[in-house]
Amino acid sequence: MQERPTALVTAAAGAGIGAAIATRLASDGFDVIVTDVHERRCQELAAKLSADFGREFTHHALDVTDEAQVEAVVGEIAATKGRLDVLVNNAGWSKIEPVAEMSSDTWRRCLDVDLNGTFYTMRHALPLMQKNKSGVIVNISSIAAYETSTEHGAAYSAAKAGVLALTRVAAAENGRHGVRVNAITPGLIYNDFLRKIYPDDFFSGYAESRSLVGRVGRPEDVAGLVSFLVGPDSGYVTGEVYGISGGVHPHG
Numbered sequence: 001m002q003e004r005p006t007a008l009v010t011a012a013a014g015a016g017i018g019a020a021i022a023t024r025l026a027s028d029g030f031d032v033i034v035t036d037v038h039e040r041r042c043q044e045l046a047a048k049l050s051a052d053f054g055r056e057f058t059h060h061a062l063d064v065t066d067e068a069q070v071e072a073v074v075g076e077i078a079a080t081k082g083r084l085d086v087l088v089n090n091a092g093w094s095k096i097e098p099v100a101e102m103s104s105d106t107w108r109r110c111l112d113v114d115l116n117g118t119f120y121t122m123r124h125a126l127p128l129m130q131k132n133k134s135g136v137i138v139n140i141s142s143i144a145a146y147e148t149s150t151e152h153g154a155a156y157s158a159a160k161a162g163v164l165a166l167t168r169v170a171a172a173e174n175g176r177h178g179v180r181v182n183a184i185t186p187g188l189i190y191n192d193f194l195r196k197i198y199p200d201d202f203f204s205g206y207a208e209s210r211s212l213v214g215r216v217g218r219p220e221d222v223a224g225l226v227s228f229l230v231g232p233d234s235g236y237v238t239g240e241v242y243g244i245s246g247g248v249h250p251h252g
Helices: 017-027 039-053 067-080 104-132 154-177 192-196 219-229
Strands: 006-009 031-036 059-061 086-089 135-140 179-186 241-244
Touching (some): 006 017, 006 067, 017 031, 017 219, 031 067, 039 059, 067 104, 086 104, 104 154, 135 154, 135 219, 179 219
Parallel strands (some): 006 031, 006 086, 135 179
8 A cells, every 4th residue: 555645734733724734635645744732632633634534643742933842743753654745834823013012022922933933844844855855845924924014013924024035945945855845825814813813893894895706715725725736736836925815915
């Protein structure tokens, strides 16, 4: 029996994009390693995937800001699987504070999760991919990376812009090793957690006034794009940034 390709998804066990990506990749036939800072949610999603797809899915509690944890998880994958075919960097954090009032803790926390965490996973996954001369990395950035707006907060915008630069350089370095690296910049993709960040009036009328397709984005929309970018039909695609915002902020 042919061994299934392996995918590692960060922040995979919440109610939003990560869980949708993990589920879609499982449906596509990947052996998905579920990681999240919340151990209980990791266990629950891995158990659900195992029940839904009739095969075992593993999980690891992982704080992407802790490089030692990242190294340990990737090391475990190398030891048990011998390969890592796909890495999806989905972990993110945001707290909106004006620059003139922003605490240093907010700035550091946002960059630690959104940018440093992305670097740590890439840093430790890339040698394994290079060794096998194959691999795909998809980094989840945001339209905040290039949108002139106060909606996202400066720390989040700066971190997500850094993810795009990191993506492009990593793509340039690793194409010769058979590794592709791309990024996705979602617009508003709804999940309940966003209610803790944005006031209610941010959501009211969004679909009618801003989205060109008359609705707010769904996590499954992003998961579908990830599925394309890690699949064979995108074999000539690397160093690219794919927007997915319902036309709110097209990026060319």
